[in-house]
Amino acid sequence: MVGRYIEEQLSSRPARVPTKVAAEYLGVSPRTLEDWRAKKMGPNYVRVGHKVRYEPSELEAFISKVSISSR
Template identity: 40%
Template sequence: MMTETLTCELLSVSARTLQAWRLRGGGPPFVKIGKSVRYKRRDITAWLSANTLTSTSQRG
């Protein structure tokens, strides 16, 4: 299980961005353990694969 800080470093995004994704949806799946948020490395890898594009016209 990866902390929010480690996940931010891995994805090269700020903590605020990761928090916004959790709030709105659309970010990588996460696990709530009490008040702590954790990420599974395999979920991050799958999320990155699912969001990998080959051109800007693929979305929308």
């Protein structure tokens, strides 16, 4: 029962993306994302072991946060 529930929840969520993909999406270099992480700025991320991953929703939230209105 619990296993099926977890599988359903995970399958309905967009996959977390690695730094390279997140950087391409944001239009910056992977090195820029690494620098931002070191400076505690940029989009929120998840570290699992040595791997860094970004939730697509966090990338969208970051874009919304740094967007400048022309009004």
